[in-house]
Amino acid sequence: MNTFSFTRWYGIILKEFIQLKRDRLTFGMIIGIPVMQLLLFGFAINADPKNLPAAVLSQDNSPYARSFVRAMENSGYFRVVRQLDNEAQANELLAHGDVQFVATIPADFSRKLARGERPQLLLEADATDPSATNNAIGAMQQLAATALIRDLAGPLADQNPGPPPIDLRVHRRYNPEGITAYNIVPGLLGTILTMTMVLMTGLAMTRERERGTFENLLSTPARPFEVMTGKIVPYILIGLIQVTLIFLAARFVFGVPMKGNLLLLYSVVILFIAANLTLGITFSSVARNQLQAMQMTFFFFLPSILLSGFMFPFRGMPEWAQWLSNLLPLTHFLLLVRGIMLKGNELHELWPQIWPIVAFMLAVILIGLRFYKRTLD
Amino acid sequence: MTAVVAAPPDTNPDGTGGSAGQPPLVIDVHGLNKHFGDKHVVRDFSLQVRRGEIYGFLGPNGSGKTTSIRMLCGLLTPDSGSGTCLGHDVIRDTAAIKREIGYMTQRFSLWEDLTIRENLDFVARMYSMPERAATVQSALTELGLDSRQNQLAGSLSGGWKQRLALAACMLHKPKLLLLDEPTAGVDPKARREFWEELHGLAESGLSVLVSTHYMDEAERCHRLAYLAYGRLMATGTVDEVIHGQQLITYAVTGPDLSALSQRLRTTPGVGQITPFGNTIHVTGRNDAALVAALAVLGGDSRYQIERIDATLEDVFISLMNDATDNFQ
Numbered sequence: 002m003n004t005f006s007f008t009r010w011y012g013i014i015l016k017e018f019i020q021l022k023r024d025r026l027t028f029g030m031i032i033g034i035p036v037m038q039l040l041l042f043g044f045a046i047n048a049d050p051k052n053l054p055a056a057v058l059s060q061d062n063s064p065y066a067r068s069f070v071r072a073m074e075n076s077g078y079f080r081v082v083r084q085l086d087n088e089a090q091a092n093e094l095l096a097h098g099d100v101q102f103v104a105t106i107p108a109d110f111s112r113k114l115a116r117g118e119r120p121q122l123l124l125e126a127d128a129t130d131p132s133a134t135n136n137a138i139g140a141m142q143q144l145a146a147t148a149l150i151r152d153l154a155g156p157l158a159d160q161n162p163g164p165p166p167i168d169l170r171v172h173r174r175y176n177p178e179g180i181t182a183y184n185i186v187p188g189l190l191g192t193i194l195t196m197t198m199v200l201m202t203g204l205a206m207t208r209e210r211e212r213g214t215f216e217n218l219l220s221t222p223a224r225p226f227e228v229m230t231g232k233i234v235p236y237i238l239i240g241l242i243q244v245t246l247i248f249l250a251a252r253f254v255f256g257v258p259m260k261g262n263l264l265l266l267y268s269v270v271i272l273f274i275a276a277n278l279t280l281g282i283t284f285s286s287v288a289r290n291q292l293q294a295m296q297m298t299f300f301f302f303l304p305s306i307l308l309s310g311f312m313f314p315f316r317g318m319p320e321w322a323q324w325l326s327n328l329l330p331l332t333h334f335l336l337l338v339r340g341i342m343l344k345g346n347e348l349h350e351l352w353p354q355i356w357p358i359v360a361f362m363l364a365v366i367l368i369g370l371r372f373y374k375r376t377l378d
Numbered sequence: 379m380t381a382v383v384a385a386p387p388d389t390n391p392d393g394t395g396g397s398a399g400q401p402p403l404v405i406d407v408h409g410l411n412k413h414f415g416d417k418h419v420v421r422d423f424s425l426q427v428r429r430g431e432i433y434g435f436l437g438p439n440g441s442g443k444t445t446s447i448r449m450l451c452g453l454l455t456p457d458s459g460s461g462t463c464l465g466h467d468v469i470r471d472t473a474a475i476k477r478e479i480g481y482m483t484q485r486f487s488l489w490e491d492l493t494i495r496e497n498l499d500f501v502a503r504m505y506s507m508p509e510r511a512a513t514v515q516s517a518l519t520e521l522g523l524d525s526r527q528n529q530l531a532g533s534l535s536g537g538w539k540q541r542l543a544l545a546a547c548m549l550h551k552p553k554l555l556l557l558d559e560p561t562a563g564v565d566p567k568a569r570r571e572f573w574e575e576l577h578g579l580a581e582s583g584l585s586v587l588v589s590t591h592y593m594d595e596a597e598r599c600h601r602l603a604y605l606a607y608g609r610l611m612a613t614g615t616v617d618e619v620i621h622g623q624q625l626i627t628y629a630v631t632g633p634d635l636s637a638l639s640q641r642l643r644t645t646p647g648v649g650q651i652t653p654f655g656n657t658i659h660v661t662g663r664n665d666a667a668l669v670a671a672l673a674v675l676g677g678d679s680r681y682q683i684e685r686i687d688a689t690l691e692d693v694f695i696s697l698m699n700d701a702t703d704n705f706q
Contacts, residue, residue, distance in 0.1 A: 217487035219453055221504035222476045 026288075030296045034303070041307050041322075049136050050317025055102035056083040058091055063111035065149060069122075069167075072148035073104065078137040095127050095174055096344050097353075098336060101134060101316060102126050104141075114149070119168045128173035129339040130184045133314035138171055145169040175343040183258075186251040187338035188311035190244060191331045194270075195277055195305050196298075198240055202281030203294035205232050211290050225370060233278045240274040241267075251342075260345030269341065272355065273334045276362040283369035305331040330358045401429040404554050404585040405450060407461025407468060412445050412454060419445045421608045423459070427587055427601075429553075432580050434599030435589035438698055442608040443589040444484060447556050450587070451481045464553055477505065480547030484558040486539045488546055490532025494523050497531050498546055505550035517545050537568035544572070548579075555579070557588040561595065573598050593691050604694060606701035616690060625649070625688035625696055626668055627661045632681035645671040650695055661692050 021028060055073070059066050073079040082100060085091055091103040105123040113120035124141050126134040146165035176183045209215040218228065244267070251257040259266075280301065281294075288294040306312060308322055309331035315323065326332045333354040340346035340354070405427040412420040420442040427433045435443050448454040450463050452472025460467075466474040488497045498517055502510040518524050521541060531542060540560060547555065555576075561569045573595065576586055580600075588599070596602055602619050604612045612619050630638070635658050639651045642660060647667025652659045662668045675681045 212490065213483065213485045213487045214489055215487075216453065216483050218504075220451060220476060220481040220483075221501070222473060222506075223504050224473075 024293075026293045026296060030300065033300065037300075037303060041304065045318050045322035045325075046307060046313045047317035048132070048313055050133055050314040051077045051137075052080045053078060053101040053133070053137055053316050054082045054099065055079040055104060056085050056091060056094055056100045057081050057104050057106065058085040058088070059106040060108040061106050061110040065111040065114050066106045069106070069144070069148050070104070072144050073141070076140045076144060078140045079104075091125065095125060096340075096346060097350055098127060098340065100127070102137065114166060117166070119164065119166060121168045121170055123170050123172065125172045125174055128176040128179055129343050130310065130314055131173070131176060131179040131181055132184070133310075133316060134173070135179070138173075141171070142169055175339075182251075182255040183343055184339070186247065186255055186257050187342060188309075188335055190247045190251075190270075190338060191273070191309070191334045192302075192306050192311055193243060193247065194240055194274055195331055196302055197243065198236060198274055198277035199281040199284065199301060200295065200298045201236050201239070202232060202278050203284040203288070203298050204291050205236075206282060206285035207288050207291045207294045229279075229282050229369065232282060233275070236278055236281075237271065237274050240278075241270070244270050244274075257342060259342055261341035261347075265348060265351075266338070266341045269334070269337045269351070269355070272358055272362075273330060273337075276330045276358050276365070279362050279365045279369060283365050283372065286369055286372040305329050308332070310335050327357060328361065330361050333357050401431075403427065403462075404429050405433075405461075405463050405587065407450065407463070408459060410446070410449055410456040410459035410461065410468075412442075412449060413457055419608050420449070420456075423449075423605075423608075423610060424461075425450075425603060425610070425613075427554075427585055429585050430580055430583050431600045432576055432586045432588065432598070434596045434602040435587060435605065436591070436596055436602060436694060437589075437605030437611075441605040443605055444558055445608075446605070447481075447558050447587065447589065450475075451479050451556050452476050453481075477550075478552055479554045479556055480550070480552035482543050482547045482555070482557045482560050484562070486543060488531050488539075488543060490530065492531060493528045494518070494531055494534075494542060495527040497542070498549060501546045502549050507550055513549060517549055521545050537564050540564050540568070540572065544575070553584065555584060555586045555588075557586065559589050559591065561590065561592065569595070593689070593694075596690055604697050606698050609701065611697045611701055612693075620688055620690060620693050623688070623693045623696060624663060625661050625692055626663065626665050627659050627686050627688040627692055628668060628672060629654075629657050629659055629684045629686045630672070630675075630681060631657045631684075632675075632678070638675075641674065642671060645674070647671050650692070650699060652692060652695060659686075659689070659692055661688060661696060 057070055057073075059070070070081060074081055079102065083090075083094065085094075085103070088105075091105070094100045095103060103125045105125070107121060107123075110120045110122070122145065124138065126138060128134050145167040149166055173179055206215070209218060248266075252259060281298070284297040284301075285294050288297055304325065308318065308326040309315070309329055310326070311331065315326060315332065318326065336354045337346075337351055340351060403426050405425055408424045410420060410423040411418070423442070423446050425433075425446075435447070437443050445454060449456050450468060452463075452468065452475045455469060455472075460469065462468060463475050464478050466472075466478075468475065489500070492500065495514065495518060498514045499510065502514055507513055518527050523538075523542070531539070534542060544557075544560065561572055564572070569592070576588070577598070580586055588595075590596060597616055599616070601615055602613065603610055604619065612622055614622060632638075635653065635656070639653065639658055642648050642651055647662050647664050648660055648671050649662040652661070660668065660672065662671075672683055675683065
């Protein structure tokens with residue numbers, strides 16, 4: 002009697018398709034997620050970032066120096082955005098993250114070059130994310146050997162063979178050994194917080210709705226603001242516990258330095274947690290059930306992890322992807338954490354990354370309050 | 379069907395009228411309407427409930443009972459209409475209404491993963507009650523759940539869940555209870571006890587609006603309202619509702635009642651036939667036509683025909699049929 006029945010089997014398949022068709026959001030995700038991944042991996046992500054912003058501090062205004070800078074730009078890896086006058090400016094630009102590299106050409110560059118004395122050329126790199134700088138540094142080493150071959154023609158041609166005519170010195174600032182853990186640990190901090198905070202709170206309210214307890218909550222005098230914030234606070238505490246665990250591991254297991262102010266770091270973390278929690282609450286106000294809340298979380302998490310600069314260098318992405326990435330709190334959070342832990346940034350240096358997170362949070366709260374259904378209609 | 383128009387659904391001046399000494403109105407709403415999309419769920423809903431009354435709310439599934447109750451307690455905003463609940467405007471003062479009413483949802487809506495005590499404690503906090511611990515403790519004692527206070531609410535049986543839910547919505551001493559099918563799925567004994575409790579509460583001055591499908595519960599209400607397809611079809615006491623419809627019912631006892639029912643159903647003058655075990659109720663509005671219809675039985679001695687008072691159920695089924703004819 003219990004043999005395989007095609008009718009029954011087909012009935013089950015049919016029912017699944019009907020239910021799938023009814024759940025518009027799931028259906029959208031089935032199409033949307035592959036498309037998003039295709040677009041991001043295909044067009045946005047680039048593991049070999051080029052056109053990295055660089056500044057040049059040239060103390061030698063000679064044709065050789067100019068020729069070398071032009072060669073840097075021609076390599077495709079560097080985009081010279083500033084000419085500097087002194088060392089202090091260089092430090093400031095690197096600390097702010099405005100440029101990835103500063104190339105310093107010493108005053109005696111052309112003189113020593115002419116004498117075959119192998120002048121030094123200093124390349125300082127912001128190595129907080131080693132994967133973003135390594136290829137460019139490699140290209141620079143190549144340039145040191147070959148860039149001036151044509152300039153050293155004629156009477157100077159005998160300089161060509163042998164060691165490279167320029168003695169390139171590379172300073173990997175903030176992360177001299179190029180340890181990837183320095184970048185990964187702050188990144189993980191952000192992604193773990195994003196995932197748990199958005200998801201946990203996203204489920205918190207949809208659970209109430211699915212179980213019917215939401216109607217009870219609505220019939221009490223509780224106000225939307227009280228419900229929203231009341232649901233956020235426990236997860237802030239959970240988030241802080243997660244953060245502390247990660248910090249302890251970073252310090253004592255991975256040996257990531259802590260150059261900046263711990264209090265400042267925690268303040269930034271709380272801001273980031275709050276931003277993610279408001280998003281979670283908003284998702285749960287919009288989603289009809291827990292599954293939808295989870296799908297929305299995933300839809301947000303995917304670009305966060307791919308575009309923020311955690312997995313792939315931010316500066317390797319095309320402009321539209323960078324613009325998109327700048328809307329995501331994780332992008333700014335990564336810069337904040339790297340800035341504080343590795344560069345020892347102070348509060349005044351962090352504002353450019355703080356306000357976008359605050360703006361994101363306010364926008365999400367506004368949307369959330371609109372969707373929070375105080376009445377059931 | 380002999381088309382006799384249903385009783386006017388709006389305010390019924392008899393009984394609710396303002397004769398001196400009547401308790402004040404706790405619910406007084408006029409012309410409430412609610413649409414969900416293009417569905418007109420509640421049409422021109424008007425209701426007057428006095429203090430200390432147990433007001434029964436009846437009607438078939440999907441007739442708009444829950445929607446009406448939700449509009450009264452501020453969970454839904456009416457599209458149009460006006461009125462007050464405990465003296466507060468049902469559209470503007472929903473926050474004030476929420477503080478003074480107790481609303482029990484159709485489905486158990488306390489937190490199943492909290493214990494009995496935690497649930498009561500949470501609800502007490504939501505109403506910012508001053509002596510919370512004492513209130514919760516006395517509620518637990520009254521419920522008789524003192525020894526089980528640390529049990530998860532989800533592990534309670536249907537009857538206990540319902541009692542807990544009632545206790546939770548009574549915690550803040552509301553002036554008006556809105557109960558949405560509170561006894562669905564509860565056994566007869568627990569239902570009886572529940573109603574005894576409601577009557578006790580009503581005597582102490584609490585007003586209760588309760589929706590139900592049970593006829594015995596409807597008969598325990600001081601006043602009734604019958605809703606069908608979003609319209610109020612009848613209001614009044616049980617007697618008023620029954621007599622207002624002027625139904626004539628004959629009880630027929632005998633063999634082969636289902637075949638007889640089939641035959642009578644097509645006979646003019648017969649409004650509806652309801653089987654009750656070995657008896658069928660043959661109901662209509664025209665006595666002569668009914669007698670003529672029943673004459674087919676002739677002098678068959680196996681059948682006993684007796685004129686009886688129409689029951690509430692006869693009336694409700696008749697009202698529902700009228701509503702179907704008029705609005706579908």
